[in-house]
Amino acid sequence: MTDLKSLTDAIQSPALKAVFRHWLDVRGARTMPAWKDIDATVIGKYLPLVWAWRFDRAQGTFIGRLAGEEILAVLGKEIRGRPLEQCFPANAASVVLARYKAVIDGPQIMRTTGHVHMKTGRHGIGERIVLPLSEDGITGDGVLGATEYRLHMGDARTLGAAIDHHHEDITNYPLS
Template identity: 45%
Template sequence: MAFDDLLMRISNKALRDVAIHWNEARGQRRMPGWSDISPRAIARHLPLIWSWKYDALADVFIGRLAGEEIVQAFGENLRGKTGEEFFKNRGGEVLLARHRRVVTEPAIYHGQGAVFAHARRIVMGERIILPLAEDGEEGDGILGVTIYNFTDAGDDGGTSREDYAAEKGEFIPL
């Protein structure tokens, strides 16, 4: 059971709440569609949520939604931007490959560690990326939730740089 595997790995309640809603929204289908996700059901977590539409023919991600905390972390909103445009000079190839795998395989992604670096800070956290499909089968988007804590790069409280290793993540096939 892919979903049960995911729940065992998630340590943050907000991520768990969104994952449970995603699972309930899909019902008997492989994946829910964007229209199945209820903002009301996950309202208190909306600042942490982000989403991309995926155009399989063009192989391009287009920003759909970024909560306030996500916009703050990046310093800009992803809405309406292509993934290539938004992630330019931010490790875009790696991030888009991860997104592409989630939507095309499809798979669920769970990661922990340095979820992104921004403004000379180390950003530790946890994230999930969930595939979306209006028809329940062919991926056409992703829904993500990222929890993070900024840590000043120069003030690590004695923590070594090795402790801030890149995000460690795994894909759970559906």
């Protein structure tokens, strides 16, 4: 775990940097912003890479809110209104659920690089950020994320040389 300044420095993708800056701007003095604070017009040019889930405490899972067109292309299905388990292969769903739950419970921000889609059965490299959301600014109730990826290793150079193309690196950044 490390601090938010080091996260700002670590993010390589300009799109992910813009989404993160917006999240920071709208959270203000709170630990986390609410879903209603996210302004699609501010991050509009990056919406194809953006996705969001709300946490349903009664069901103990995340329900899809939004997935941009590039995310839908990787998942192969719409997530809006669907439980996370219906959107990922069974072996990946438990991993994704645990990671997103850790983000809202921390609360913390998660950044991954490398084989960011390896667990879903798709292969490629990329960078992802997972940002917690909270209606009351205190208790996490959803996640906002953005993923920039390349499904073909030949395109990997566009994401920068620092990304390790052979595994997934996960770094958590606490908010407390």
